[in-house]
Amino acid sequence: MYNSKGMRKKTASSWQQSCEAYVQQQSAPQAQACQSAQQQQQLQYFQQQNSAMQQHVDHLSSAQKTDCFDEAKQDTFHNPQGSDFDLGQDGSFVGYSVLLGNFVNSYLPKGIIDKLSLPTLTRKGFAVQYTESEQSFIKYLNEKKYEVVWVISGQNFNGDRTEFASAIIKAYKAGSGIYLWGDNDPYNQHVNAVIPHLPAHLGLQGCTMTGCDSAQKDLTFGEATTPGKFGEHLVTTGVEILYEGHTICFLSPHCGELQVLATSSHNKPDILCADSIPGQHGRLMVDCGFTKLHSDFWNTAGTPRYISNASVWLCDIENNPLKENE
Numbered sequence: 252m253y254n255s256k257g258m259r260k261k262t263a264s265s266w267q268q269s270c271e272a273y274v275q276q277q278s279a280p281q282a283q284a285c286q287s288a289q290q291q292q293q294l295q296y297f298q299q300q301n302s303a304m305q306q307h308v309d310h311l312s313s314a315q316k317t318d319c320f321d322e323a324k325q326d327t328f329h330n331p332q333g334s335d336f337d338l339g340q341d342g343s344f345v346g347y348s349v350l351l352g353n354f355v356n357s358y359l360p361k362g363i364i365d366k367l368s369l370p371t372l373t374r375k376g377f378a379v380q381y382t383e384s385e386q387s388f389i390k391y392l393n394e395k396k397y398e399v400v401w402v403i404s405g406q407n408f409n410g411d412r413t414e415f416a417s418a419i420i421k422a423y424k425a426g427s428g429i430y431l432w433g434d435n436d437p438y439n440q441h442v443n444a445v446i447p448h449l450p451a452h453l454g455l456q457g458c459t460m461t462g463c464d465s466a467q468k469d470l471t472f473g474e475a476t477t478p479g480k481f482g483e484h485l486v487t488t489g490v491e492i493l494y495e496g497h498t499i500c501f502l503s504p505h506c507g508e509l510q511v512l513a514t515s516s517h518n519k520p521d522i523l524c525a526d527s528i529p530g531q532h533g534r535l536m537v538d539c540g541f542t543k544l545h546s547d548f549w550n551t552a553g554t555p556r557y558i559s560n561a562s563v564w565l566c567d568i569e570n571n572p573l574k575e576n577e
Contacts, residue, residue, distance in 0.1 A: 252343040252568055253300060255307040257336035257489025259318040263311070266485065267304030269569060273297045289572050296573055320491055328469065328492040328552035334374070336489030337556055339563035344376035346574025347566055350397040351381050352388040354405035354441050355434075359544055367549045371559050385410040385441075392418040396425060399565045403432040403541055404441035404460075412444040420448045426527070428534040428565025432541040435463035435498040442537075450532060453525055454507030462500045466540065468516040469552045470495050476520075481513035486524065486536075486560045494551030495521050496540020509537065529570045536561050 255263060276282065277294045286294070311319060323331035334341050349372055353359055364381065372379050380397070382388050385408070392400070400422055408415075423429050433439040439460040446455050468479060470493045475482025481493050493513065501519035502509075509523040525535040538561075543554045 252296065252340055252573070253485075253563075254335050254337060254340055254488070255300075255303050256319070257331060257338065258304075258307065258485070259483050259488075260308060260311045260316070262483050262485055262488065263304050263308050267301060267308055270297045270301035270304060273569065274301055293573050320489075325491075330491050330553050330556065331489055337375075337563075338485055338488040338560040339375045341374055342376045344563065344566065344574075345378075347376065347398045348378045348380065348395075349399040349401060349562060350388070350391050351379055351401040351403075352385075352441075353381065353383050353401075353403045354385065354408075355403055355438055355541065356383045356405075358438075359403065359541070363544070363546050367546060367555075368544055368558060371555050372562055375559060375563060377562065385415055389415060389418045392422050397422065397427055398571065399428045399430060399562050401430045401432065401562075402441050402445065403544070404434070404439050404443075406437040406440060408440045408444060415441070416445045416448040419445050423449075423532050423535070426533045426567065426571060428527075428536070428562075428567060430536045430538070430561060430565060432538050432544070433460040433500050434496070434539070434541045435500050436461055438541070439500055449535075453509060453535075454505075455502075455509070456507075458502050458505065458507060460500050460537075460539065461503050462519075464499050464501070464515060464517040464519065465497075466495045466499045466515055466517065466521075467497055468495050469493065470513050470516075470521070475511050476514055478514050478518040479516045481522065482511070484512055484524070485564050486512060486522075486557065488560055489556055490553040490560075492552040493557055494543055494548065494554055496538075497542035497545075497548055499540035499542070501539055502537070509535070515539070524564075527567045527570055534565045534567050536565060 433442040470481045473480035511520045513522040515521040523537040527534045
């Protein structure tokens with residue numbers, strides 16, 4: 252389900268170690284004795300990944316490289332071309348579902364989502380449920396589990412903010428990955444409804460998404476907390492240059508215990524995340540510039556791949572059983 256081709260050496264090594272640890276744990280006699288067919292499929296997948304990642308790491312090490320992007324055909328932003336550099340393999344996420352709540356449809360009408368974001372997700376196999384209504388969004392969350400939940404924040408909130416946030420947190424605690432999208436004031440109402448209800452250990456008490464920085468710069472690979480840089484992570488697989496957004500916001504007065512994946516040209520965290528804690532909650536992504544989803548900015552540096560990678564990572568396949576392809 253993961254491609255190794257676009258992973259840098261450190262990320263590939265870390266993922267290979269995770270695969271190896273999973274294989275060792277699940278191969279123990281007491282674990283093998285009670286495995287279901289789906290668990291056996293999961294074990295086989297991680298055995299294959301363990302081998303593939305080791306080969307990839309060996310290749311990078313022998314060539315003394317941190318990545319192999321220079322071996323690929325590149326686009327105008329020097330990002331490698333081809334979906335085999337994406338984190339997720341095409342078609343391998345059949346059976347996984349995304350709930351996409353778009354609450355800024357005045358700026359991002361459904362036609363734009365259908366033309367750009369939707370094909371990016373369905374190419375990987377995701378089934379996408381779209382809605383622009385807070386009540387429908389809550390209803391969908393209460394009806395079934397979605398592996399990934401997008402919240403594209405708007406300037407007006409219609410409905411009960413507590414009910415909305417509670418439905419998201421319930422899904423999050425059940426293992427769903429949550430993708431919170433905001434932008435310049437006042438397009439942050441929905442994210443700000445959720446933040447106070449996130450688990451205390453994330454350290455976001457008293458934080459809000461706010462501000463309006465005129466950005467429009469490309470971020471380059473480096474130290475994630477340095478202005479104008481993004482860091483190494485599974486989400487940045489296959490990305491050399493990444494657009495920061497047009498007019499972007501930030502978390503204030505701090506970003507708690509979230510991991511900073513990218514820092515804007517204004518020296519403020521632009522993309523952040525938190526890993527899952529099995530049995531407690533799923534993964535979390537926070538993006539401070541949803542303008543990159545608009546058709547005017549879609550063909551900017553790394554945008555489609557980043558969105559695809561983030562959604563794949565949020566599935567947390569390490570802890571959520573693989574789905575049977577239909």
